[in-house]
Amino acid sequence: MKSFRFLNPASLDEAIALATAPDAGDARFLAGGQDLLTEMQEHLAEPDRVVNLKSVPGLDRIEAGGGRLRVGALATLVRLEREAAVRARWAALSEAAASVASPQIRSCATLGGNLCQRPRCAYYRIEEARCLKKGGTECFAYGGSNKYSAILGGGPSWIVHPSDLAPALVALDAEIVLRGAGGERRLPLEKFYVLPADGDVTKETVLAPGEVVTEVVVPEPPAGARSTYLKFRERESYDFALAAVAASLVLQDGVVRTARICLGGVAPVPWRAPQAEAALLGRRLDAALAKQAAAAALAGAAPLEQNAFKIPLTKTLVERALLALAR
Amino acid sequence: MRPLRLTVNGDTLETAAPAHWTLLEVLRYRLGLTGSKQGCDKGDCGACTVLVDGRPQLACLTLAALAEGHAITTIEGLMPLHVAAGGDGPDPVQGAFDRCGALQCGFCQPGMMLSARALLNRNPCPTRGEIREALSGNLCRCTGYTQIFEAVELAVAESLGVAPAPRAWEEQRMKPAEAQEQARRAAAALAAARERNDGGPGARS
Numbered sequence A: 001m002k003s004f005r006f007l008n009p010a011s012l013d014e015a016i017a018l019a020t021a022p023d024a025g026d027a028r029f030l031a032g033g034q035d036l037l038t039e040m041q042e043h044l045a046e047p048d049r050v051v052n053l054k055s056v057p058g059l060d061r062i063e064a065g066g067g068r069l070r071v072g073a074l075a076t077l078v079r080l081e082r083e084a085a086v087r088a089r090w091a092a093l094s095e096a097a098a099s100v101a102s103p104q105i106r107s108c109a110t111l112g113g114n115l116c117q118r119p120r121c122a123y124y125r126i127e128e129a130r131c132l133k134k135g136g137t138e139c140f141a142y143g144g145s146n147k148y149s150a151i152l153g154g155g156p157s158w159i160v161h162p163s164d165l166a167p168a169l170v171a172l173d174a175e176i177v178l179r180g181a182g183g184e185r186r187l188p189l190e191k192f193y194v195l196p197a198d199g200d201v202t203k204e205t206v207l208a209p210g211e212v213v214t215e216v217v218v219p220e221p222p223a224g225a226r227s228t229y230l231k232f233r234e235r236e237s238y239d240f241a242l243a244a245v246a247a248s249l250v251l252q253d254g255v256v257r258t259a260r261i262c263l264g265g266v267a268p269v270p271w272r273a274p275q276a277e278a279a280l281l282g283r284r285l286d287a288a289l290a291k292q293a294a295a296a297a298l299a300g301a302a303p304l305e306q307n308a309f310k311i312p313l314t315k316t317l318v319e320r321a322l323l324a325l326a327r
Numbered sequence B: 001m002r003p004l005r006l007t008v009n010g011d012t013l014e015t016a017a018p019a020h021w022t023l024l025e026v027l028r029y030r031l032g033l034t035g036s037k038q039g040c041d042k043g044d045c046g047a048c049t050v051l052v053d054g055r056p057q058l059a060c061l062t063l064a065a066l067a068e069g070h071a072i073t074t075i076e077g078l079m080p081l082h083v084a085a086g087g088d089g090p091d092p093v094q095g096a097f098d099r100c101g102a103l104q105c106g107f108c109q110p111g112m113m114l115s116a117r118a119l120l121n122r123n124p125c126p127t128r129g130e131i132r133e134a135l136s137g138n139l140c141r142c143t144g145y146t147q148i149f150e151a152v153e154l155a156v157a158e159s160l161g162v163a164p165a166p167r168a169w170e171e172q173r174m175k176p177a178e179a180q181e182q183a184r185r186a187a188a189a190l191a192a193a194r195e196r197n198d199g200g201p202g203a204r205s
Helices: A012-020 A034-042 A077-082 A084-089 A091-098 A103-108 A111-117 A165-171 A272-281 A287-297 A310-326 B023-029 B075-084 B092-100 B108-122 B128-134 B146-159 B176-197
Strands: A003-007 A027-030 A049-052 A060-067 A068-072 A175-180 A183-188 A212-219 A225-233 A241-254 A255-264 B002-008 B011-017 B049-052 B055-058 B072-073
Touching: A012 A027, A012 A049, A012 A212, A049 B049, A060 A084, A060 B055, A068 A084, A068 B023, A068 B146, A077 A084, A077 A091, A077 A103, A077 A111, A084 A091, A084 B176, A091 A241, A103 B055, A103 B108, A165 A225, A165 A241, A165 A255, A225 A310, A241 A310, A255 A272, A255 A287, A255 A310, A272 A287, A287 A310, B002 B023, B011 B023, B049 B108, B055 B108, B055 B176, B075 B092, B075 B108, B092 B108, B092 B146, B108 B128, B128 B146, B128 B176, B146 B176
Parallel strands: A003 A049, A027 A049, B002 B072
Antiparallel strands: A060 A068, A068 A212, A175 A183, A175 A212, A225 A241, A241 A255, B002 B011, B049 B055, B049 B072
């Protein structure tokens, strides 16, 4: 790891000032460090300054009440996984948190870090491969090893977004709060992520330099709402999603009143499936309807050479998630 | 160079290291505590697992500076802490690993035992599924894990004062009915203890 200046700000304003000072160089915010340190260990990130957000008080709250759940960016995944209120009312979020990596990583990893983590594509993670994500001219996955790549929203980069929490929070209609030198802005979490074709291909989010994720706000689900997160991994333990689905439904006498579905592991961003949601509305949720919604969710899929398997896999996950919520 | 004051295994230790050194590097190359292993150095293998305020954490993905002010437990501290808490000899997890042959090369063992200790502190009567989940961040390339899970189950059974479910190698030498009966008694004792503790996972975090 390259050496850096390690700074412990006492407030968020000081943290932002330290990261944006004219002499800051390449400054990075450190939360749980479970992604940033892997990048630093492998020389993918070589910051001049590391600004420690753990020294800023008040960024790690988990607060349910007043019709919403507020989770500070520094709340750890192990707390999201175990917090009784989250398990009871925002099940998709606690299930997603429990599915992340290993117990060791969940002890440290934070909400903000999970939402901002960098791609796990092998080409991106190999220091020597100067791929599109690292300022190169080519996405090596496109014509190379693409078993794990995107089947939706791909091009000119075919990474998949690795976050488990992001699809769950999009399905739960969360809002993200960002703070920078220019003040605070709030946006739907869905709008936080950018497709490679729509923005700077070297980034996955709209986060500006010197800007910090401070919290996520999730509305209280209405009566009768249920949510779940289903993740498929190549092995039972400690892996990123080959495909995942987060679904949040309001059912009334078996009939779908509202539906939000978001896919993970299949696109460069958490992939909302509005056609699937529309297919469900106003109809009785049974096996046939779940199948129809799953087909709608994957209708636009465009697999590469090695990842067509993700289509039936993801369809099955969507069906299973919907039927689990109907029970 | 950055001065560091770390609380390791109950001792306050003062040292200094460059700002970019990880907790693992400081433990091994400044404090001489080489029980925490340097395997992949990027969060994949779990060989560097230590406890930070009782929770398992990867020392290779923790900057040493961030460990200041927290109670760190390494494998070197497991027996002294057990003795200091009134116990006798090694931590029950260590004794069970020994008696179950839950190792070959031993490289994963410190991390495995610390993950197991963290689990048992939080959930004293885990099921096999909970043990598997708690150890899922620790890779072992020798044993195939069976003896490791059995070792944790042995530590649990001994804490409840019952015989553990027969281990794979014992089962082969027992009459089937006898093996089943011993497994049934162990399962019943575990279920009763879980009932008493009202606790499954997350009962204490």
